[in-house]
Amino acid sequence: ATQSGFSFSPLAAVAAAALIARRVSSSRPSGRAHIVRRATVRRATPSADVATPAINTEEVSHGGKDEFVVAILGDLHLDPRKMDDYYTGRDHIKPLLKEGNQRNVGTALVSLGDLGESKSVRPKETDELFAGTTECHELASEFLSSFDVPYEVIGGNHDLEGIDEFSTDEANLEAFMRIHGKPSPQFSRLIAEKTLLVGLGSTVFRSAQYTSHEVTIDDEQLKWFEDLVVSHPAAEGWKIFVFTHAPPIGSGLRVLQENHVVNGCCWLNHSGGASTTKFIELVRKHRCIKGWFSGHFHLGQDYQDSITFPTIPRELGPYPNRGSCVFVQTSVMRAGTSRDTRQQSRLLRGNKDGFDILTINHAEGGTLRLDASITYSDCNHEVGVYQHEHDELKENTKFIKVYSPSKGDQSYVHYDPEEEGVVDLFQGARVNQETIGWWYMSCGRVLGVYDGRLVEYEPSTLAPLGLVVGQDELEGKQVLIVSSGVEACRLDFETAEGIEGADCADSEPLEQAVLLVDENRAVIVVQPNEDGSYWRKIVRNKMIRMKESRRVKAAKAFSLSTWPDGEPQVISSWGPYTSIVGTARSTGVAGLTTRAKASKAWDKLGGGRVAAWREMAEEIRAVF
Numbered sequence: 001a002t003q004s005g006f007s008f009s010p011l012a013a014v015a016a017a018a019l020i021a022r023r024v025s026s027s028r029p030s031g032r033a034h035i036v037r038r039a040t041v042r043r044a045t046p047s048a049d050v051a052t053p054a055i056n057t058e059e060v061s062h063g064g065k066d067e068f069v070v071a072i073l074g075d076l077h078l079d080p081r082k083m084d085d086y087y088t089g090r091d092h093i094k095p096l097l098k099e100g101n102q103r104n105v106g107t108a109l110v111s112l113g114d115l116g117e118s119k120s121v122r123p124k125e126t127d128e129l130f131a132g133t134t135e136c137h138e139l140a141s142e143f144l145s146s147f148d149v150p151y152e153v154i155g156g157n158h159d160l161e162g163i164d165e166f167s168t169d170e171a172n173l174e175a176f177m178r179i180h181g182k183p184s185p186q187f188s189r190l191i192a193e194k195t196l197l198v199g200l201g202s203t204v205f206r207s208a209q210y211t212s213h214e215v216t217i218d219d220e221q222l223k224w225f226e227d228l229v230v231s232h233p234a235a236e237g238w239k240i241f242v243f244t245h246a247p248p249i250g251s252g253l254r255v256l257q258e259n260h261v262v263n264g265c266c267w268l269n270h271s272g273g274a275s276t277t278k279f280i281e282l283v284r285k286h287r288c289i290k291g292w293f294s295g296h297f298h299l300g301q302d303y304q305d306s307i308t309f310p311t312i313p314r315e316l317g318p319y320p321n322r323g324s325c326v327f328v329q330t331s332v333m334r335a336g337t338s339r340d341t342r343q344q345s346r347l348l349r350g351n352k353d354g355f356d357i358l359t360i361n362h363a364e365g366g367t368l369r370l371d372a373s374i375t376y377s378d379c380n381h382e383v384g385v386y387q388h389e390h391d392e393l394k395e396n397t398k399f400i401k402v403y404s405p406s407k408g409d410q411s412y413v414h415y416d417p418e419e420e421g422v423v424d425l426f427q428g429a430r431v432n433q434e435t436i437g438w439w440y441m442s443c444g445r446v447l448g449v450y451d452g453r454l455v456e457y458e459p460s461t462l463a464p465l466g467l468v469v470g471q472d473e474l475e476g477k478q479v480l481i482v483s484s485g486v487e488a489c490r491l492d493f494e495t496a497e498g499i500e501g502a503d504c505a506d507s508e509p510l511e512q513a514v515l516l517v518d519e520n521r522a523v524i525v526v527q528p529n530e531d532g533s534y535w536r537k538i539v540r541n542k543m544i545r546m547k548e549s550r551r552v553k554a555a556k557a558f559s560l561s562t563w564p565d566g567e568p569q570v571i572s573s574w575g576p577y578t579s580i581v582g583t584a585r586s587t588g589v590a591g592l593t594t595r596a597k598a599s600k601a602w603d604k605l606g607g608g609r610v611a612a613w614r615e616m617a618e619e620i621r622a623v624f
Contacts, residue, residue, distance in 0.1 A: 066352035068192040069100035069107045071147070071360075072243070073345050074295035074330035075114035075156065077337045078139055079121055079130070085334040085362065086143060089345065092366025096347060097149045106191040107149045112295040112330055113156025113201065113245040115140035132162030132172055132205070137179040144180075152187045153180050155201035156245035156296065157213040157265065163543060169206050186221050188228065195350070196232065199243040200225060200268075205542070212542035214265040215246035215296065222275060226282060234288040234324070241348065242325075244268055247294040250280030250461035251327040252308035252320060254404060264466045264537055271537065277460055280322070287324040290374070291355065293346060295330045300342025301359045307372050320406075326357070326374055333362055352376075405438040405448060405462045413439040415481070423481040430476050430519075438462075441481075442510040447534060449479065454526070456535040466535030468526060469516065477516040477524075485511025548572065 071093045078086065093109075100107040116136030120127055130136050137159075144151040159176055166172035173185065185201035204216040217225075232238035247253050249267040269275040283289050300306070306329040310322040331344035343362040348355060354375040361367045405411065415423045425439060431449055438448030438457065446457040447468065454469035514526040514534075528534050552570055559568035 065193040066195070067103075067105035068195060068348075068350055069097060069105060070191065070197065070241070070348040071097055071109050071345060072293050072330055072348060073109070073111045073144075074332045075245075075298055075337060076111065076140065076143075076333060077114055077117045077131075077158070078136065078143065079117040079334075079336075080139060081121055082334065082336060085336075085343065089333040089343070089360075089362045089366075090143070090147060092360055092362055093345065093347075094147055096360075096368075097147060101149065106195075108189060108191055108197060109144060109147045109149050109151040110197065110199065110243050110293070111140075111144055111151065111153040112243060112293065113154050114158045114295065115153070115156070116158065116161075118158050118161060128164045129161055131158040132160050132176075133165050134162070134175055134179070136162070137176055141179050141181075150189070152189060152197065152199055152243070153182070153201075154187070154199040154243055154245060155185060155203065157202055157205070157215050159202065160205035161212075161542075163206065163546070169204060172205070173203055184221075185218075186224060192350070193352070194232075194237045194239060196228075196238065196240045197243065198225070198228065198240055202245055208542075210271050210537040211265050214270050215244070215268050216272070217244070217268055217275075217279075219275070222278060226278075229282055229286040229288055232288055234286070238288045239290045239350075240288050241291040241293070242289060243293050245294065246270075246296040247292065247327060247329070248279030248283070249276055249458055249463045249465075250283075250320075250322065251292065251294075251463075252305070252322060252404070253294075253327055253329050254305040264535065266464070270465070273531075277458065280461060283323040283325045284321050285323070289323060289325045291326050291328060291348070291357075293328045293330055293348075295332075297329065298332050298337055298339040299329065300331045300338070300340050301329065301344045301346070301371065302342065307357060309372075326372065328357055335363070404464070405446070405457060407462075411436045411438055411448075413437045415439065421482075425479045425481065428478065430478055431474050432476070433471070439481075441514075442512050443532060445528075445532065445534060447514065449474070454479070456533060465533070466537075468534045468536060473524075474516065477518050480515040480517060482513050482515060483510060484513035 076086070097107050097109065114131070116131035116133070116139070118129055118131040121130040140153070144153065155173070155176060160166075160169050160172040162172050162175070166175065177183065177185065185203050187197070187199045189197040191197050200217045200221050202215045203218045203221070204214075205212050208214055208216065229240060232240060246266065246268050249270075251267075264270050267276060268279055283292070308322065308327045310324055310326065311320060328346060330346050331342045332338050333343060333345060335341070335343055341363070345360045345362065347358040347360055347368070349358065350356070354373065356370060356374075357372045359369045359371055361369065413425050415425070425437060426435060426449075429435070431452065433452040435449050435452070438446060438450075440446055440459075444459055446459050446462065448455050448457055452471035452475055453467055454474055456465045456468050457463060458465050516524040516526060518524075526534065529537070552572060555570045556568040559566075559570060
């Protein structure tokens, strides 16, 4: 056994062969069903209670008390105009669940959220988004009920998007729970003897501080989840499989959509500070958590990094500490929602000896493939084996295989925090797309360069938090660090024990500045955010952006009605306004309403005269 209590070895396949063969063959589907175009509505049985981590025990009257079969659906994004792929996918899955029912073992269906298409499904009639509406959730409930087994569902980042129908997140959430027969956003279901299915759902959209597409698990659910894992310890034989729309930070899943990294919505509670890492901390502490399934990225299940084991072979890197949990990425069912052409769902089969993770390939007639087998040695130790060859990630501008630093790797940039002067991180080299390196700032924040971008990493997991500087701004520049304040404390992250990003929050670290220097000696200061982080919260709340867009449309309509013979000339001016000056002297935002954008728009209106006047004024100012 390794340090984590989880061993990984291809040789384990031999030792576990008999067990794996028994589990797979005993659960093999008996055949395919015919396509059924209409589904019968059957609501899910209410499960967990918000205040108490109650367990739903109504679905465990089966013969093989320790056996279970669970089908897991990724982002559905149902569109009533395009249901063929969903009906076909359902016909691939129903025989697998039916066979489990016939053997009298625990069966269930779990949907990972994002139930409806985030656009109008009747564009000639209305601009209303379909996702999050009553109509959307009723269609989803009808579809999920048609698998003829109990279903559970958790909210994704689009499931409260019924912004024209509901004025608040609370009203939208109430409709979501009522239609799906859920007493709370989360769920817990006893699927087999001492085996729980547990789900946590996103509850924030309109009130999101930053992007509305961050998957946010509220404090009440998080407390409920912690109480549940504490009260169901591995030492008593409990095994818990968790389902969320997005994965937690520290999961090790690395094939991600680029926009999720850039926009700050990769991980659960991505911008939540301490709550961002709370999930992986619970995983590390409570070895009852055996599996964690997520969707969100619309990417396939053929890559090695779509399943991560609790640890890795020692020759591949340091111990990542993921407890006893296997993290699993789930693809999509409909071709139109896939980012890499894959159409796949997951199947989870288990018993007292361990569990298998399989792929249901909807693009190839519902064929089954065994992806990974996990065998329990005891309540705290497992053996995991990958069971198929993995596809390599091909170059794609919409998704990336994220570089994850690890302590001691060759890309770590060492510099002496005691050394005065300028730290040239790449020894005079200018950044290009081949540049790779990462380093600690004096305050414990972690920055790195990869794929031509400056990225911030979470200190305790070294997983990417978000973009700091993009390729276009960083290319061809040197990256330097200089001291910029009064010296108060210095932290050595290579020798100090237990130092992580939060450990210096209450101290006064040595203040530093990150500089980008181009060939013309122009220097850019990369300022941290007010909370000390560096990654840019680029995308704002969708409700605010949509209202701004509607105001611009209203202004253009006014312009056309007032001056019908000309093209509408409309620009926006908005806040927040950022400046190092204590008193605001301008309401312009550099690169948006000043120079780059505003001058261009006003020059169109003024026939270039405004630009000439501005240039003259600047020349006069320079003289005096």
